[in-house]
Amino acid sequence: AVPTSIMVGTGRAAELGVLFRKSEALQQLRDAKVVAFDKTGTLTEGKPALTDLVLADGFAHDDVLALVAAVEAKSEHPIASAIVAAAEQAGLSLGAVTDFQSHAGNGVSASVDGRSVSIGSQRHLGQLDFSGFAADIDRLANEGKTPVFAAIDGKLAAAIVVADTIKPSSKAVIDALHAIGLKTAMISGDNQRTAQAIARRLGIDEVRAEVLPADKVATLKALRQFGPVAYVGDGINDAPALAEADIGIAVGTGTDAAIESADVVLLGGDLKGVLNALTVSRATMKNIW
Ligand code: ADP
Ligand code: MG
Numbered sequence: 001a002v003p004t005s006i007m008v009g010t011g012r013a014a015e016l017g018v019l020f021r022k023s024e025a026l027q028q029l030r031d032a033k034v035v036a037f038d039k040t041g042t043l044t045e046g047k048p049a050l051t052d053l054v055l056a057d058g059f060a061h062d063d064v065l066a067l068v069a070a071v072e073a074k075s076e077h078p079i080a081s082a083i084v085a086a087a088e089q090a091g092l093s094l095g096a097v098t099d100f101q102s103h104a105g106n107g108v109s110a111s112v113d114g115r116s117v118s119i120g121s122q123r124h125l126g127q128l129d130f131s132g133f134a135a136d137i138d139r140l141a142n143e144g145k146t147p148v149f150a151a152i153d154g155k156l157a158a159a160i161v162v163a164d165t166i167k168p169s170s171k172a173v174i175d176a177l178h179a180i181g182l183k184t185a186m187i188s189g190d191n192q193r194t195a196q197a198i199a200r201r202l203g204i205d206e207v208r209a210e211v212l213p214a215d216k217v218a219t220l221k222a223l224r225q226f227g228p229v230a231y232v233g234d235g236i237n238d239a240p241a242l243a244e245a246d247i248g249i250a251v252g253t254g255t256d257a258a259i260e261s262a263d264v265v266l267l268g269g270d271l272k273g274v275l276n277a278l279t280v281s282r283a284t285m286k287n288i289w
Contacts, residue, residue, distance in 0.1 A: 009284030016276040017252075017267035025263040028247045029281040033227025035177050035274065036206075036220060038241075039188035039198060041234040042251055043271070044164040046078050050086035051145060052161035054136050059157045062092055067117050068150045068160065070094035071110040075102060079148055082162045083119075104237075105189045105212040107148065118151045119160070121191060123210070125149050128156040141193035144201065166201065173271040174202045180278070183226050187211055187219050187241070213237040217244045232274060234258050249274060 010020045020026055037043050053061060069087030072080035074097060087094065095113040102108050107120015118125060128151060130137070137147045137159055145163040149156060174184050185206035188195045195209035206226075208219045220241045223229050231238075231245035234254030242248030242261040250262035253269035266273030 005287045013280040018277045019265040026281045030285040032230040034183045034229045036185040036231045038233035043170045048082045048162035048164040050082045051163045054159040064158045066092040070112045074100045075108045133159045144197035146194050169271045216241045
């Protein structure tokens with residue numbers, strides 16, 4: 001039978017907008033030593049906007065944006081939405097797309113009106129020469145912005161830069177976790193510099209960046225060197241990590257896959273729910289043991 005105090009605890013948590021899906025989760029959360037967060041959509045709003053388009057010689061702004069947006073219109077990635085919105089705002093018409101391919105954690109590619117277009121991380125477009133962009137990219141990434149690159153017919157055409165907003169509650173939540181003696185971590189598929197810049201602003205202890213979706217679970221397991229890990233995430237890509245974590249916490253604004261894989265679900269997108277969940281688990285377990 002479930003002890004009364006567990007029932008009281010889960011009820012109290014529900015009032016605070018935190019759903020414990022199984023009663024063991026109250027105890028498991030009390031024992032967590034590390035709280036690891038996904039970046040995009042969890043610590044940040046997950047609704048980036050295009051801020052800069054840095055062109056290579058011989059390429060024109062509207063031509064590049066139209067080609068790239070045509071491909072990204074087939075993608076559901078937040079970066080894709082930012083690029084498509086910018087093209088719409090510029091009133092550009094998008095060409096016909098064939099052979100669309102999505103490469104998880106790396107980028108997308110397709111043919112647009114017979115021209116080959118690839119967009120994604122530097123790793124995704126690895127064989128091209130990025131030296132002309134290096135100074136701009138370092139500066140923008142150090143500001144916490146995310147650069148992706150576009151290749152058109154095999155030539156590097158542009159760096160496309162998007163910026164996401166840190167959620168208003170993220171910094172206070174990280175500070176509060178440190179104040180109760182927990183270690184914090186961030187796991188992101190985004191590039192190293194961008195992830196480090198965001199983590200620095202939030203004061204996060206451990207950063208793991210450029211993590212492919214398939215490697216999120218291994219990255220999470222490695223964080224167990226610090227003790228039991230609570231993982232907070234929102235995306236389809238986070239579902240395996242949420243299932244693997246000692247305690248998986250899904251953000252309520254997240255995908256169904258994330259919510260179904262989690263032990264705890266927060267109502268809405270506010271990360272203060274993580275603190276409420278911890279407070280209730282600690283108070284409840286104190287009454288039992
Ligand atoms: P995260 O959600 O942690 O930011 P993802 O694994 O979704 O990471 O993406 C990692 C990286 O892959 C992005 O930062 C970007 O460089 C590249 N990428 C993924 N999808 C796209 C896309 N549709 N367009 C451009 N770049 C993409
Ligand atoms: Mg996410």
